[in-house]
Amino acid sequence: MIKRLFPIVLVCLVAAPLLLAQDALGQDAQSNQSQSTNIGGAWQLSMQGRDSAQQASMQLQQDGSKLSGTFQGPRGSSPLTGSVDGNNISFNVQMQGRRGAMTLAFTGTIDGNKMTGTLQPQGGGHEGHGGGSRSWSAVRQQGSSGRSEPAQRQDEDDENGL
Numbered sequence: 001m002i003k004r005l006f007p008i009v010l011v012c013l014v015a016a017p018l019l020l021a022q023d024a025l026g027q028d029a030q031s032n033q034s035q036s037t038n039i040g041g042a043w044q045l046s047m048q049g050r051d052s053a054q055q056a057s058m059q060l061q062q063d064g065s066k067l068s069g070t071f072q073g074p075r076g077s078s079p080l081t082g083s084v085d086g087n088n089i090s091f092n093v094q095m096q097g098r099r100g101a102m103t104l105a106f107t108g109t110i111d112g113n114k115m116t117g118t119l120q121p122q123g124g125g126h127e128g129h130g131g132g133s134r135s136w137s138a139v140r141q142q143g144s145s146g147r148s149e150p151a152q153r154q155d156e157d158d159e160n161g162l
Helices: 002-034 149-159
Strands: 041-048 053-063 066-073 076-085 088-097 100-111 114-123 134-140
Touching: 053 076, 066 088
Parallel strands: none
Antiparallel strands: 041 053, 041 134, 053 066, 066 076, 076 088, 088 100, 100 114, 114 134
8 A cells, every 4th residue: 555655646746846937937937027118219209199199219228127218209309207017107397388397297008119198297387278198099009128239139140131
């Protein structure tokens, strides 16, 4: 009887640590997913204005969950600061409006090379004057993430016989 149980016990003793290690790896993968997404690079942004869609561009730098960068919109270049938490993003753009200084407060979600959300103008006389929440979306400019560009060049070299 002991001879029959020995292989079963041995398999259980060997399998238990492997299953625990696999579970620990799964938990690490889940915690990595909750970490901030890397969104550094150039982005083309479209936002709904009062009368029509407006285009802008952003150059984002990311340090952990902190964002900084430059927002280039219809009224020129402005500094940008914010944060990323998992797939959620929030950032503010300080700019000079027609009625004084104002802040555009952006919130949204990140899905790969796309972001969508809402923006809320604050200050500059926008409260109570049609300055309500507006939608925005952004697309990362190709080659600006720094990760896919070398692979893309290799593919192009292969296609060109280099």
